[in-house]
Amino acid sequence: xxPEALAQVLSPLNGLFTSESQxxxxxxxxxxxxxxxxxxxxxxxxxxTLDFFAPLVDDPYTFGAIAAAxxxxxxxxxxxxxxxxxxxxxxxRDMAPETVTxxxxxxxxxxxxxxGVVAGGHTIxxxxxKYGLSVLGLVNPRRLLSKAGLKPGDLLYLTRPLGTGAIxxxxxxxxxxxxxxxxxxxxxxxxxxxxxxxxxQARLQAATDVTGxxxxxxxxxxxxxxxVAAEVAIDAVPLLxxxxxxxxxxxxxxxEQRNRDWLAPHVRIKGPADERxxxxxxxxxxxxxxxxxxxxxxxxxLESAFARDGEPLWRIGRVVPGPPAIVVG
Numbered sequence: 001x002x003p004e005a006l007a008q009v010l011s012p013l014n015g016l017f018t019s020e021s022q023x024x025x026x027x028x029x030x031x032x033x034x035x036x037x038x039x040x041x042x043x044x045x046x047x048x049t050l051d052f053f054a055p056l057v058d059d060p061y062t063f064g065a066i067a068a069a070x071x072x073x074x075x076x077x078x079x080x081x082x083x084x085x086x087x088x089x090x091x092x093r094d095m096a097p098e099t100v101t102x103x104x105x106x107x108x109x110x111x112x113x114x115x116g117v118v119a120g121g122h123t124i125x126x127x128x129x130k131y132g133l134s135v136l137g138l139v140n141p142r143r144l145l146s147k148a149g150l151k152p153g154d155l156l157y158l159t160r161p162l163g164t165g166a167i168x169x170x171x172x173x174x175x176x177x178x179x180x181x182x183x184x185x186x187x188x189x190x191x192x193x194x195x196x197x198x199x200x201q202a203r204l205q206a207a208t209d210v211t212g213x214x215x216x217x218x219x220x221x222x223x224x225x226x227x228v229a230a231e232v233a234i235d236a237v238p239l240l241x242x243x244x245x246x247x248x249x250x251x252x253x254x255x256e257q258r259n260r261d262w263l264a265p266h267v268r269i270k271g272p273a274d275e276r277x278x279x280x281x282x283x284x285x286x287x288x289x290x291x292x293x294x295x296x297x298x299x300x301x302l303e304s305a306f307a308r309d310g311e312p313l314w315r316i317g318r319v320v321p322g323p324p325a326i327v328v329g
Contacts (some may be wrong), residue, residue: 001306002201002214026141026328027078032146034077037139041227043139044327049074052088052132056168056286060099064106066188067132070211071154072114072289075137076196077209077290079145081108087121090130103131114191118201139140149206150225150226150293153193155320159195159312160289162215162280163186163243170242180242187240188287195311202302206293214259214282218291220266234277234329236316243283255284263326268310270329281328293319 001009013029022028026045027037051071055063056316072082087107091100094269108118111133118133167184192209206226208218215237223230225289259282269278289312294302299315306313 002068002255003083003217003262004258009311010312011036011177015161021174022256024168027146035080035137036072037078037144039141043140045144046235047075047078047080047137047139048135050132050134052130053286054128054130055298060102061106062189064131065101065110066185066287068107068110069189069191071135072111072116073209073211073287075135076192077145077207078137078139079143079200079207080137080139082111082116082135084136085111085128085133087118087123088122088130088132088134090126090128092124092127092314093125095129096310103129107131107133110138110189110191114193121150143200145196145207146205147208147222148225149204150222150228150230150319151295152319152321154218154226154293154295155299155315156232156297156317156319157292157294158210158215158238158289158314158316159192159292160187160190160210160241161238162210162283162285163240163246163289164257164285164288165200165255165283166246166251166280167240167242168319169253170249173251175251176246176248180240180246181239188289194291194309195306196303197327198302198309199290199292201305202294202298204292204294204298204302207304208291210285210288212255212284214256214284216263216281216289216326216328217259217311220324222293222324223319224324226319227324229320229325229327230317231327232281232317232321234281236314237281238312238314239277239280243280244276247279252279253284258284259284261311266324267326270327273328278328281293
């Protein structure tokens with residue numbers, strides 16, 4: 001569901017569950033973030049999220065693993081660790097049992113890689129296969145990462161290149177080179193776990209993961225909730241091999257257009273910009289990287305920690321004072 005349609009559906013529900021009515025609820029509908037957070041005690045809070053979707057790739061095991069990585073990403077965006085997951089699944093009655101097994105195995109092994117366990121789930125019949133996870137994680141309430149944590153002067157960092165939506169769209173049309181698709185799949189299979197570790201070690205406060213609303217959509221959520229503005233250097237944004245070429249072939253998604261329509265009042269393009277990389281800033285991502293806000297005094301520590309551990313990191317912009325808006329130039 002697109003962001004505007006989703007907001008229309010959820011807005012009447014915002015007052016149902018608030019921190020005032022539910023004292024343990026730290027993050028819920030009233031202060032929407034990447035996941036819900038419920039405080040258990042002074043040292044422990046539960047992070048809860050879920051995600052599922054139809055197949056993006058042909059191989060069933062890979063589909064299950066990507067869906068699991070994507071679902072767990074919200075826990076890492078909140079600064080948590082994955083503990084427990086439950087399968088959410090819908091399969092056609094005539095799907096081969098071996099195919100279903102491989103999807104579930106892909107998900108379970110990806111959760112195991114994250115240090116968690118799949119302990120059950122729920123499955124229904126459906127004409128189109130769908131798979132994902134409901135995930136529970138744990139976080140120290142005082143070390144929580146939040147979309148609302150940006151401050152003027154913060155530097156913006158991205159941990160994963162963009163372009164999965166465009167490349168997979170081109171791949172379905174048999175126009176994408178195999179190495180492009182393989183690179184997109186490898187990116188989607190990566191966990192954000194260690195990137196989240198390093199962000200917490202640097203004592204960052206602002207983070208989100210980049211998924212269906214694209215880089216600019218998720219950045220807009222951050223600046224809006226933080227009451228700040230942001231500048232993005234388009235030439236600094238990392239792109240997957242084949243992403244620009246896929247856009248040049250006409251590989252655009254419905255999600256990209258919905259993101260453009262939603263963000264039109266909030267994003268200003270400064271000067272002439274190549275439409276191909278610009279389109280990728282709106283491109284919906286699956287299992288994308290983390291978008292981090294880092295105070296300048298901690299930037300060197302953050303960059304050196306990522307470099308030391310071989311984790312990718314790109315500085316793509318900065319946070320500035322002002323009413324919420326994004327300038328791309």
